[in-house]
Amino acid sequence: MKRLLIVSLFILAGQVYAQDLQQKISGAFSRLQADSQCSYASLSLTVLDAKTGEQVFAANPNMGLATASTLKTITSITAFNILGADFKYQTQLGYAGEITADGTLNGDVIIKGAGDPTLGSWRYEQTKEAHVLALMTNALQKAGIKKINGRIIGDDSIFGSQSIPEGWIWQDIGNYYGAGTSGLCWRENQFDIKLRTGVVGNPIGISRTVPLMPNLTFKSELVNGATGSGDHAYAFLPVGSTVMYLRGSYAIDQDKKSISAAIPDAAYDAAYRLADTLRKLGITVSNGAESAATLNAKSLQVPLIAKNITTIQSPPLSRIIYWLNQKSINLYAEQLLKTIAWKQGRKPTTANGVEEVQKFWKARGIDPNTINTYDGSGLSPGDRVTTATLAKILQSAKKESWFADLYESLPVYNNMKMKSGSINNVLCYAGYQAHNGRELCFSIMVNNFSGTSRGIKEKMFRVLDVLK
Template structure:
């Protein structure tokens, strides 16, 4: 017997509604259980789940509560950058000189590396951006121009960005460490380097053996104490602006195998200029003066000269590849560079504040209340950032039908067998991403603030809630 068409449609509709109700009920039960857990007694918890195709709300608990998102904010920054810059966007670094070259091949002027905001210059993440590759390109360009010696300086010019490298709201303890590396118009080696330790007996000082790469223009002062086995790395680097003395404070476990920490480079433009100067001298190309940067010149009330002759342009990998590593390794620097770049592309004064404003305005036009995007940065490192899970989920949903969505989806790490970006700062655990449930593609944002006890334990408890989406 042939079943009437309307009965088939009715059956499918009822089946879909039943599945949705079942998922909603399961999520509600799991969410309630999490809220009642002793670790979350005083916590603020929010979860929003949407149909990734239609934007229909599947589940919501406290969806409009403003919470610190930690690194899940990077999904918002990434999607905004894809929209405003384009997946094929390339940063460009200009290399050239001021002055003139005489008949003997002496440049009477300065060699200038003028940054374009590229976060990948000197980075190890891409075959074409590694430090030795970039330095070879620069040296080859100089040699092809006929320059045999330089009566002047090598200058790292980062003036395309403003002078405030650190966003308002970042805490002092973070700033000297790799994840607190500030933005720069001229980045170099992701604005970080390694300090190698030598531990002693428990309670004795930890010595600085060396750095990688060598940092001869820094004086390192270790106040780190060797701590008991199992206590981990609790050492932090501190570098006052304009001071060549880097202090390292805290404790480092006697049993840690790596015996090194990664710290922030406060003036990457200077380091880029220093590396090129050092390489040139080792190749027999003399440079008469010490390297400079926009920062060191400003201390002398000078500005970087304008490039009169461009020798080469170094292009970054396309934006889609940058965002891949931004999210895979949660690189705060990349997010902050993108935030300033969208302000630059919009023709606004370049600053973190203007980047936030550009981001807010983009989403305001698309129906998102800017009060749900109360932000201080693009990476989520600022503890004062506030955003709602409803807003994150809706921004995730807008990405699904974009041509760059597959690349963005692949940039999200795999946690708990789910493609999602994690976020963790003090007393914050968060996740945002996508999951397919019974053939239905979902997007979600989950945030917990102010939990107590073990981060690992509360993360596993949140995973139990998100397991209902599988």
């Protein structure tokens, strides 16, 4: 009887504790909902026990809302499940044609991409531009090639020709964060434009690009903004065009004097950089650089590799996902989404990737209608996911062998491990938190708030503080 009494007291204490936490969350959420910034907003919050999946608190859990970049957690967890934490992309370098006795290649050098988003990236030692170019040039020299009577071709055909997901908006396309997918990425498909600022209200000039982009021309319609007005500069590149427009304003007190834009044809740029490096080493390339896109425009096909001379491996998926979430890299998420489709035996398109994500979670009891998305990064304002589904997917990862890698990838905001997401009048957070030793996972979304992002963020943090 004594033991039974003790057990009963423990159960009763646990119930009181759970009810107390639920009441505190409810009160904090109600205050957020009643705030003037949320007068016309849609709000949702789901909190689950990360070990058991038990619902701790839910408000509007089945309301489909724009996720912004918190969608990257779903893409990350699905990729871990389907591809595996040790998955690596493999980029091939080879040639078509014959090498003569004097070292002349009568044919083409081909860089065949497999979707690696890290090739040429500065984030890892093994992927840096100079290192990758050195690997390629060394392999060509070891093959005995001293002259190329042909072309350097960047073959990005594995991912098809549609690089921009449906649902992305015009203002984002052309900027570094709106870089399109490619079967052969290079330098994260971005470059920098250095600005020449001046008097407020006057036009801003362009001093140079880093690196040089000889295949693009630029027209600046940017104006100098007043001190403290910030960076509101956007790059616009019409599909199929080589003329990039810069529009908006850029404050005269901005230190960087630079914006980052998207490379429209990353495969061409990779081929161009290799051709330029070979030229500096005294290895001439008679017919310059090409990509699948430039060849298709001439009604020409990309030749097949007759002999592969080296394979360049990416970092493992666990490290790719680390930077994907730490820096919220849209390109990484979109490349992974297409890779998921490829791994499942489908044509690697964004739409097929979305379908495979839905199918994967449907098989695990989640209604695919609660994952109504256009992409894998959350950049599309048309994405709709429920907090209940996002929290369940976070909870499912807790038992997996790769969970530590996922957890490490999440940034720290408000002293909590969580992914943030923000687009126009949307702010969301999703992640993990321990409360008095109890492990929790959560998803909170606010759509169509009024006022400043800073203001709504502070108020959302007050809700999340209850979970600490």
